[in-house]
Amino acid sequence: MSPLPPGPGNVVLSTLRYLRAPYERMLQMAQRYGDPFTVPSFLGPVVTTGEPATIQTLFGSSPDTFAAFGADLLGPVIGESNLIILSGQRHRSMRKLLTPPFQGARMRLYGELLKTTAEEHAGRWPRDIPFEVHRTMQEISLEVILQAVLGFSNPAARAAFRDVILDVIEAIRPTFMFMPFLRRELFGLSAWSRFLKVRMRLAEVFAHELSTRRASANRGQDILSQLLDARDDAGAPLSDEELLIQMVNLLMAGHETTASSLAWALYFVHREPAVRQRLLAEIRALPETFDADAVAHLPYLDAVCSETLRINPVAPSIARTLEKPLTLGRYELAAGTHVGIAIIVAHRNEQIYPQADRFLPECFLDHSYSPFEFLPFGGGARRCIGAAFAMYELKIVLYTILRKHNLRLLPDDDGPISAVMRNTTAGPSRPILMVHEKRS
Template sequence: MQPQSLPPGPRFKPVQTWRFLRDPTRFGLEARARHGDPFTAPLPVGQVVMTGKPEGLREIFSADPSVFEPLGGLPLGPVVGPRSMLLLGGARHKRERKLLMPPFHGERMRAYGQTLRELALRAAAGLRPGEGLRAQDLTQDISLEAIIQIVFGVQEPARVRRFREEIVPALETYTPLLMMAIPLRRSFGGVGPWARFQHHLGRVNALLHEEMTNRRGHEAGHTDILSLLLSARDEDGQGMTDEELSDELRTLLLAGHETTAIGMAWALHYVHRQPETLARLREELAALGPSPEPEALARLPYLGAVCDEALRIHPVVPVVGRRTLVPFTLLGRELPVGTAVMASICLAHASPEIYPEPERFRPERFLERKYSPFEYLPFGGGARRCIGAAFAQYEMRVVLGSLLAAHRFSSPPHAADERPQRRNVTIGPRGGAPLVYEGPVPA
């Protein structure tokens, strides 16, 4: 592949890598303004052709799946493992996806609503009026508990606590540097950041294998996702091996924990900085009474628009990468085999042609018009769209609705504007979205 065959773009790989990791939206906007769309960016995975145009996104996500292979091995591989659906292609990806999808849709998904509501209310029960908190800490506590109970099926309090104690350091020790810099992935005599990450990840794996061993053969009557996956069979009557299940469970942990929690934190941040937005949301929630049911919350139009707008401004996974297996035409440009291509979700969401005043948090835009799946795509698109998208949207609505129907929060006086900051594969609010707890909603 000759570099001159690719669209123009910024140069100097170390500089552009740092800028991309720090703020992919700003990086994309500046590159597009200077070089057009599509443009080519020098990133750790190589020269990447990037587009945020709906027409380009349509071409990528509507292409036959055999045109591409995933481009996520470098950043995601150490956490999710080689058998993760995120890193598979072809027939293996199709098989894993079919096995994993059923628990995240329809009645099975909605059966988890009451658990989500209870977890949200329990997490807020220990707050004291006047106390400061970080919204992201609150939402991550709820989201992690949801993964442990709903996905892993762990209910016994001491065991839940043990899972929390192992999962949190495993995720926190996977830093942006480890994510992008392969030379750092070495254990120097058992010390250093890579050794710490491997230690904590090994303990998480041990817990997952314990659960699989204890649960296999006893799945009947259980509704958690692990039990459903243990009993799932493909067209040949084969289930997933322990190794495949372990990698997929870690994938669900990574994809379903911080991503959803960060989306909820951004939503809480914005609604408490805009009095008119908060007032309208409180009015909608009040109409359901003091203890709204999860299904009623999931149907609220303005609450849904608040969640959608939070994910528009700050899509927690800002880009989706592929590598071409055959020649591919993108927006009229012929790309050779082996070209890395990125669909820039954050760039599409920041387009003023699609979203007037794109930097402004304005949920009403989602009530005024429908957006195509190539204009609004916080969960990616095409054959590899996130299988947990419906569950994540449901969780956001139920948790945020339950919290705000029962409790009052406010924005701290003189709070600075939040800026995005990369955590690992996700990007969250730099300050954690500070709030002040005002107390329960008056009866």
């Protein structure tokens, strides 16, 4: 086995820098140390690449080459049967159960819901007073998940579940997440203890909801209702505990990611007048009657969404752990080594995207990129299962907002807004302030 590629030594400093400026940090490391480089992390060094050919080696390797990153550490917090930390056969069979509702005709059932949710929330924007765009996008994406994924059509039940899930998300602390010795109850006074309490409350609310749904013969079109009747390869249904873990996972994986991407898209569209003009012309050329399929097929809207995910990917990097030795370029890596893919480095490669730091949706009209050059949803056996749904949501929400509302981005003396890590995703470092003006 060879020594690991070069990289910075100080894990605390390097992590802090990454959390504060994830794109700049990854790009700096790639430039300074060459590719691949080693990123220090609290789980151990991560051998990281942003080179398409090396990414292809990783995504192209047999799925059994890798285990999930950080499974032992995260399991007690997010649930041992959580898809994102399962590996091997258990991962494959859970994915098989969870993926179908996010694809094809089943996904397209949510077009109307996406439009009405966006309309309702954007309809509350004040006129001529600055407001914060990211907050509304968080509300929209949470509402969509509560209805499309969990099927809470009753507003009171939805609000109760929303409150308790927000409490759980709030109670998750990076401290006990990454430092297991802090998982102590301390007579009910610790952050861990608070987390356990709200998690128990969530389990109660969810158990009540499951018994109501099971008692009814009518199944909704939502993902939870469809999973109630799903069976794994051995013919077994998911237990209540498994259902809860997967639902919370879908909510956490799909909520902030989509909200931040929507906020970035609105930011770039309103920062670049030519982009806004071209997009509005395309959107307004559609007939007045809403047709979700037609919206999803608008080429420039598609290019704007892709360009948003390219220039500001909400997951700047992803990681796996080797189950078997692997050769990566001139490095022979032992089983147990962590490997990472710096999505942001691939997306800002000037040889692939000539003006990589500029927001230029046109590049997606003239060119199609390989899954090793454009990978906002990761790749291989762990690629995001909500990718098609997320693109659908981005397009319909943007269409609905832009078609009806005239927004203006407030000038910001501090220059362009950069990204910062919020929980696990890269979101805007400062509020994106806009004004809702009367239609010209």
